[in-house]
Amino acid sequence: MPGRLLPSFVRPSVSHHISFSSRTNSNASSSSSVNEIPHDSLPSGKKSAAHMLADRARSPERRLSLAVEHLIHPHRDHSKDKRRGLSRSARSKDRAAAEEKVAAAKLDVIVESPPLVCYGAPSNSTGALFSGRLKITVADTAGTLTLDQFEMRLMSKMTTKKPVSRDCRNCASRTDELNHWTFLTEPLALKSGPHEFPFSYLFPGHLPASCNGSLGQIEYTLAAKARDVSGEEYTFQMPLHIRRAILPGNDKSSIRIFPPTNLTGRIVLPSVVHPIGTFPVQMTLSGVVDKGEETQTRWRLRKMMWRIEEHQKIISPACPKHAHKIGGEGKGVLHQETRVIGHHEEKDGWKTDFDTAGGEITCEFEASINPNAKPVCDLDAPGGLEARHNLVIELIVAEEFCPNRNPRLVTPTGAARVLRMQFHLHVTERSGLGISWDEEMPPVYEDVPASPPGYAMLDGGSAMEDYHGSPLALPEYADLERMDSLRLDSASSRSGSMHSGRGRALTTDDLTAEPDSSS
Numbered sequence: 156m157p158g159r160l161l162p163s164f165v166r167p168s169v170s171h172h173i174s175f176s177s178r179t180n181s182n183a184s185s186s187s188s189v190n191e192i193p194h195d196s197l198p199s200g201k202k203s204a205a206h207m208l209a210d211r212a213r214s215p216e217r218r219l220s221l222a223v224e225h226l227i228h229p230h231r232d233h234s235k236d237k238r239r240g241l242s243r244s245a246r247s248k249d250r251a252a253a254e255e256k257v258a259a260a261k262l263d264v265i266v267e268s269p270p271l272v273c274y275g276a277p278s279n280s281t282g283a284l285f286s287g288r289l290k291i292t293v294a295d296t297a298g299t300l301t302l303d304q305f306e307m308r309l310m311s312k313m314t315t316k317k318p319v320s321r322d323c324r325n326c327a328s329r330t331d332e333l334n335h336w337t338f339l340t341e342p343l344a345l346k347s348g349p350h351e352f353p354f355s356y357l358f359p360g361h362l363p364a365s366c367n368g369s370l371g372q373i374e375y376t377l378a379a380k381a382r383d384v385s386g387e388e389y390t391f392q393m394p395l396h397i398r399r400a401i402l403p404g405n406d407k408s409s410i411r412i413f414p415p416t417n418l419t420g421r422i423v424l425p426s427v428v429h430p431i432g433t434f435p436v437q438m439t440l441s442g443v444v445d446k447g448e449e450t451q452t453r454w455r456l457r458k459m460m461w462r463i464e465e466h467q468k469i470i471s472p473a474c475p476k477h478a479h480k481i482g483g484e485g486k487g488v489l490h491q492e493t494r495v496i497g498h499h500e501e502k503d504g505w506k507t508d509f510d511t512a513g514g515e516i517t518c519e520f521e522a523s524i525n526p527n528a529k530p531v532c533d534l535d536a537p538g539g540l541e542a543r544h545n546l547v548i549e550l551i552v553a554e555e556f557c558p559n560r561n562p563r564l565v566t567p568t569g570a571a572r573v574l575r576m577q578f579h580l581h582v583t584e585r586s587g588l589g590i591s592w593d594e595e596m597p598p599v600y601e602d603v604p605a606s607p608p609g610y611a612m613l614d615g616g617s618a619m620e621d622y623h624g625s626p627l628a629l630p631e632y633a634d635l636e637r638m639d640s641l642r643l644d645s646a647s648s649r650s651g652s653m654h655s656g657r658g659r660a661l662t663t664d665d666l667t668a669e670p671d672s673s674s
């Protein structure tokens with residue numbers, strides 16, 4: 156019987172190959188979506204292609220590579236390129252022209268703050284402090300560069316991978332500006348060489364961490380832009396990765412019952428687990444023996460399986476243009492997906508005790524997430540992206556029968572059960588040695604009192620003064636009462652040192668729990 160249940164236990168994580176069985180909670184992706192109307196934007200293909208080309212020409216990577224090439228081959232004669240055919244010469248001419256302009260100035264960001272980690276839950280995290288310097292390097296060849304615009308923006312972008320209208324950028328993502336820096340109030344002339352502009356920002360603790368799930372994505376980007384008086388623009392962009400770490404607390408203990416049997420499962424799990432590394436799971440199954448006058452029935456554990464499920468959920472909104480597809484603005488389409496990101500099967504490794512009242516089966520094992528599964532940490536973003544995890548444990552128990560007189564005379568009754576238990580697992584980043592920014596900061600001005608706290612500040616009911624009485628005698632240890640309460644268990648009572656110590660002063664040797672040969 157149990158053998159038949161097993162093959163369907165773990166499913167591949169590809170949601171399209173679901174073999175439907177009686178199990179309800181399996182790998183599945185569901186979309187309560189409205190029917191998608193084939194979409195109609197005809198010029199968008201052309202437009203985006205042209206746009207892409209323009210983007211590429213302007214991209215900092217391209218400029219960078221040209222600048223690097225210039226460094227490597229400073230004396231390269233670009234006029235030679237002209238002899239290499241018509242189309243090529245036209246391109247290299249463009250390149251040479253671009254190189255001239257690119258060389259004028261270069262932007263860069265130097266990050267000074269430690270990796271961005273929000274410690275604690277979104278509701279009580281103090282956030283992550285981000286600080287650095289925006290650097291603009293004016294090339295020697297440019298002489299003086301006069302900027303009339305110099306600014307930087309910090310943006311968050313939430314993308315759904317299941318947009319209401321395919322290919323509509325506005326349906327797919329929403330960008331919010333978190334902060335904006337304007338470094339200039341009037342045109343600024345910069346000499347050749349590097350110039351730095353410091354900045355800082357406190358990422359609020361409630362912001363969702365960066366993530367890239369199968370249904371949605373959350374990204375943060377820092378984008379700087381400078382423009383000189385001739386209209387030439389210089390840009391720089393870098394992604395910022397924000398993580399969240401919930402600090403581990405006490406282990407969590409949960410109980411599940413399985414009526415109408417007397418079986419009770421008790422599980423002890425860590426309060427948080429991490430995408431990489433194993434974590435211990437303690438399991439106790441009690442109520443496994445049902446003892447009658449002459450005979451008993453009992454459950455024997457035959458197999459144990461565990462798996463870690465990841466549930467992702469997103470509500471895809473529609474842009475104003477496509478809101479009609481889902482019945483008006485302010486609505487969204489819910490998409491859900493569940494996949495298995497770790498699993499294992501044990502056929503032994505537990506302890507069975509049928510002798511104590513009710514009987515008990517105990518087991519401890521290590522579980523882990525498969526790092527190749529690219530797990531998404533627990534997340535509940537305000538925009539509707541959610542990720543959470545469950546540990547599912549399935550036990551296959553078979554019933555057997557035996558007379559009380561001879562418990563070795565076992566007969567299987569043929570009954571078998573699958574006990575399924577599900578527990579929430581909180582997957583979070585490791586906190587490592589990091590501490591929150593507000594805990595590593597020295598006290599701020601307002602927190603520092605006018606003077607050091609005085610001793611007179613003790614509460615009214617207590618006071619303290621110097622002792623001027625007669626010299627204090629050392630206590631006579633021999634007169635002290637025997638301390639029976641120190642006898643904690645049978646092991647320590649075996650040591651006779653406390654008893655033999657009576658009548659003389661105790662020494663440190665008496666306090667060690669070694670068996671006393673003199674007694």
Ligand SMILES: [Zn+2]
Nearest residue numbers: 323326474477
């Ligand atoms: Zn749209």
